[in-house]
Amino acid sequence: MYTYIARRLILTCFILFSLSIILFISIHAIPGTIVEVMLGVEATTENVAALEKKMGLDKPIFVQYLKWLSNLVRGDLGDSLRTGRPIFGEILQRLPVTLQLTLYSMIISIFIAIPMGMISAVKQNSLVDHLLRPISIVGLSVPSFWWGILFIILISYYIPSFYSGGYVSIFSDFWGNFKAVFPPSLAMGIGMAAVVTRFTRSSLIEVLKEDYIVTARSKGLSELWVVGKHGMRNSLINILTIIGLQTASLLGGAVLVEVVFSLPGVGRLVLDAVFQRDYPMVQGSILVISFLFVMVNLVVDLLYGWLDPRIRLS
Amino acid sequence: MKRRTFWSVILGMLSVLILAVNVSAAQPKRGGTLVWRVGAETATLDPHLANTLGSTELLRNIYSTLLRFDENAAIVPHIAKSWKVSADGLTYTFILRDDVYFHNGRKLTSKDIQYNIERMKDPATGSPRAASFSLVDKIETPDDTTVVIRLKETFAPFLGSFADENALLVPKEIVEDNSITKKAVGTGPFTIEKMVAGDYVLLKRNPRYFIQGKPYLDEIKLKLISENSAIAASMRSKTIDGTNVWGAMYRFFEKMRDIRMQDVPVYSWAMMEINTSKPPFDNQKLRLALAYAIDRQEIIDSVMLGNAKITAPLPEGMVGYAADWKSLAGYEVDLEKARALLKEAGYEKGLKFQLKTSTAYAPYVPTAQVIQSNLKKIGVEVEIVPMEWGAYIKDITSLDTWTVCFHSFPSYGADPDNYLYRFFHTQGPWNIGFSDPVTDELLDLGRQVTDVPSRQLVYRRVQKRLAEMAPVVYTWRTRLSYALQPYVKGVMLGPVSTNFDSAWLDK
Numbered sequence: 001m002y003t004y005i006a007r008r009l010i011l012t013c014f015i016l017f018s019l020s021i022i023l024f025i026s027i028h029a030i031p032g033t034i035v036e037v038m039l040g041v042e043a044t045t046e047n048v049a050a051l052e053k054k055m056g057l058d059k060p061i062f063v064q065y066l067k068w069l070s071n072l073v074r075g076d077l078g079d080s081l082r083t084g085r086p087i088f089g090e091i092l093q094r095l096p097v098t099l100q101l102t103l104y105s106m107i108i109s110i111f112i113a114i115p116m117g118m119i120s121a122v123k124q125n126s127l128v129d130h131l132l133r134p135i136s137i138v139g140l141s142v143p144s145f146w147w148g149i150l151f152i153i154l155i156s157y158y159i160p161s162f163y164s165g166g167y168v169s170i171f172s173d174f175w176g177n178f179k180a181v182f183p184p185s186l187a188m189g190i191g192m193a194a195v196v197t198r199f200t201r202s203s204l205i206e207v208l209k210e211d212y213i214v215t216a217r218s219k220g221l222s223e224l225w226v227v228g229k230h231g232m233r234n235s236l237i238n239i240l241t242i243i244g245l246q247t248a249s250l251l252g253g254a255v256l257v258e259v260v261f262s263l264p265g266v267g268r269l270v271l272d273a274v275f276q277r278d279y280p281m282v283q284g285s286i287l288v289i290s291f292l293f294v295m296v297n298l299v300v301d302l303l304y305g306w307l308d309p310r311i312r313l314s
Numbered sequence: 315m316k317r318r319t320f321w322s323v324i325l326g327m328l329s330v331l332i333l334a335v336n337v338s339a340a341q342p343k344r345g346g347t348l349v350w351r352v353g354a355e356t357a358t359l360d361p362h363l364a365n366t367l368g369s370t371e372l373l374r375n376i377y378s379t380l381l382r383f384d385e386n387a388a389i390v391p392h393i394a395k396s397w398k399v400s401a402d403g404l405t406y407t408f409i410l411r412d413d414v415y416f417h418n419g420r421k422l423t424s425k426d427i428q429y430n431i432e433r434m435k436d437p438a439t440g441s442p443r444a445a446s447f448s449l450v451d452k453i454e455t456p457d458d459t460t461v462v463i464r465l466k467e468t469f470a471p472f473l474g475s476f477a478d479e480n481a482l483l484v485p486k487e488i489v490e491d492n493s494i495t496k497k498a499v500g501t502g503p504f505t506i507e508k509m510v511a512g513d514y515v516l517l518k519r520n521p522r523y524f525i526q527g528k529p530y531l532d533e534i535k536l537k538l539i540s541e542n543s544a545i546a547a548s549m550r551s552k553t554i555d556g557t558n559v560w561g562a563m564y565r566f567f568e569k570m571r572d573i574r575m576q577d578v579p580v581y582s583w584a585m586m587e588i589n590t591s592k593p594p595f596d597n598q599k600l601r602l603a604l605a606y607a608i609d610r611q612e613i614i615d616s617v618m619l620g621n622a623k624i625t626a627p628l629p630e631g632m633v634g635y636a637a638d639w640k641s642l643a644g645y646e647v648d649l650e651k652a653r654a655l656l657k658e659a660g661y662e663k664g665l666k667f668q669l670k671t672s673t674a675y676a677p678y679v680p681t682a683q684v685i686q687s688n689l690k691k692i693g694v695e696v697e698i699v700p701m702e703w704g705a706y707i708k709d710i711t712s713l714d715t716w717t718v719c720f721h722s723f724p725s726y727g728a729d730p731d732n733y734l735y736r737f738f739h740t741q742g743p744w745n746i747g748f749s750d751p752v753t754d755e756l757l758d759l760g761r762q763v764t765d766v767p768s769r770q771l772v773y774r775r776v777q778k779r780l781a782e783m784a785p786v787v788y789t790w791r792t793r794l795s796y797a798l799q800p801y802v803k804g805v806m807l808g809p810v811s812t813n814f815d816s817a818w819l820d821k
Contacts (some may be wrong), residue, residue, distance in 0.1 A: 259541060
């Protein structure tokens with residue numbers, strides 16, 4: 001298993017390396033440089049040229065890339081073109097927000113989805129099932145930023161004391177942190193819950209048709225034991241896959257919710273950096289997000305083996 | 315009689331009492347944190363390069379200017395306590411305060427003023443303010459508190475260049491050690507205590523600020539919120555103390571109670587620019603035809619929901635300078651005239667062009683859509699090209715990559731020259747391809763004459779000429795208000811500057 005992890009990590013390096021090339025080319029392919037954005041509608045050709053020279057943006061793109069790469073190998077992500085501050089520090093400052101959002105929305109969605117999916121599967125085609133299915137369709141089709149705006153308006157009208165003035169660290173103010181993170185996590189979690197509910201339902205229905213479930217029932221085991229132990233355990237592989245994929249995409253997909261709730265997360269860091277053409281910042285932060293994405297997938301793969309000993313990682 | 319005296323004494327005492335209560339209520343209180351909403355982060359920490367609202371909103375608190383604009387856009391002393399202009403308008407002498415210190419403890423002297431003008435003027439710096447100082451010939455510093463500046467030629471708006479919110483004074487040492495883009499060391503009322511990217515900037519009171527006893531606030535938190543519903547919710551829940559309000563935001567604020575709304579005169583504006591340097595729009599008749607067909611009021615009603623005004627080239631608040639827009643050519647919709655002009659221009663069968671604009675600001679694309687439907691009525695077909703901000707800026711920077719574009723501009727101080735010369739003079743730094751000897755002559759004259767009545771006359775004529783030549787179509791000046799919590803007092807909100815020196819919290 002350790003060789004498996006080592007191999008995966010080496011592969012990750014290759015993925016990140018190729019990604020960095022694609023990123024570098026595509027971000028530089030977008031018209032407009034940081035200088036033009038900085039000077040705005042009043043940019044003149046002379047001013048732009050003078051400042052680009054100052055920032056080293058007049059050099060050929062591969063020279064810029066090699067410089068960036070050689071710094072990266074030495075563990076230096078570089079400085080932001082806009083603020084002049086180290087990029088790694090900026091990302092570290094923002095990462096807890098996005099991680100917390102992702103974690104909370106994952107927990108929220110699991111708490112909603114697993115029971116709903118189980119009930120739907122067990123009581124297939126019953127009234128409850130017919131009610132729960134359209135609800136999950138709504139959850140699936142309404143985008144997270146819309147839930148976000150809705151929550152902001154509802155909270156500020158009806159429970160203004162619960163409205164958060166912005167992100168605070170969980171270590172300095174637990175309640176303030178909860179107020180800031182719970183509504184956006186819920187907004188993100190609803191969509192994910194809908195997906196997981198539908199997956200749980202379909203895979204559990206499938207498993208419940210298996211022979212060993214019939215055997216378990218005929219042994220006289222209680223229905224709770226049959227569904228909870230034999231049914232769920234065997235459908236968990238599928239559910240885990242989808243939770244893993246969804247969680248990983250939440251990491252990058254938190255952008256909209258972060259914008260709506262003015263949360264200083266990594267998603268908004270990337271978005272702002274793209275708009276500002278802060279090239280090293282875009283590269284640095286997307287590399288970190290990609291790294292986390294790959295890591296979440298690795299963890300899911302490792303969990304497979306733990307859940308189902310028949311799967312051997314090698 | 316006696317009775318009357320008695321009552322008048324009582325009345326007198328009462329009024330004294332009321333007055334006293336009023337006075338005590340108006341007495342500023344020290345301390346507290348003001349949470350002010352901003353819509354964007356600063357694009358850079360170097361004030362000489364800063365050119366966006368997000369940058370100005372931060373840096374004006376940390377750095378100071380030589381002079382200042384007050385709430386009526388009149389020039390008042392600041393670091394310079396007095397100034398003298400020679401009769402020929404070529405020599406400016408400033409006497410500086412003797413008690414101004416940078417945040418690093420060094421005293422500001424006349425040498426700093428010299429250094430700053432030279433840095434802004436130097437093309438290698440790339441400062442957007444270079445044009446304001448390009449006519450400076452010589453700077454002398456006979457002693458630490460005297461600066462004498464000689465100009466190559468008369469330049470009436472020169473004094474205002476020093477009051478521009480962005481003409482901030484930096485200490486030489488942070489430029490030399492290259493830390494100017496990483497930290498902010500000014501002479502202003504506040505210092506940067508903490509910057510949390512994407513969230514807020516916390517400013518702390520500068521105890522050595524040169525205006526005695528000010529600022530009253532201990533801290534200002536510039537909180538970044540860009541989503542309209544979140545801004546309204548923050549105001550309602552009192553998590554922010556003040557914000558500007560414009561455009562679509564009024565929808566959220568109009569019904570809000572317990573909030574003070576204060577309108578300020580607006581000098582910023584939006585216009586459709588026409589690239590006059592190449593066909594087909596080198597044709598004046600064609601341009602004027604467009605102007606006659608565009609319904610400005612429809613744009614204001616449908617896009618700005620009534621929260622804007624039709625504008626002449628110069629803003630209404632600029633006392634005496636703004637022309638009455640109804641008297642200008644092309645301002646009132648006249649489709650017959652537009653068609654006739656089109657015919658004279660040789661485009662009887664209509665034409666097609668691309669209108670570039672950015673998606674970065676909400677009203678741009680909808681405005682372009684109204685223009686599109688307006689022009690369709692005279693057989694002109696407009697293809698709207700909505701672009702991301704950075705890409706848009708790149709395209710409009712060169713005359714080769716756009717034909718017609720639409721966006722808005724910030725305010726550029728209080729002098730009419732700032733609003734016209736840069737776009738319409740052949741030598742203007744942001745010339746949009748427009749070159750007209752009559753306009754050039756008038757704009758030069760505006761810089762040379764220094765008495766206000768003559769300048770008013772000159773600029774009225776410039777505006778008339780511009781309307782006839784139609785290199786641009788001025789559309790609207792938005793209404794701008796500030797929404798403040800009732801306990802926020804003393805914020806100086808002017809048309810071209812804002813400051814928090816005297817701001818305090820009555821709670």
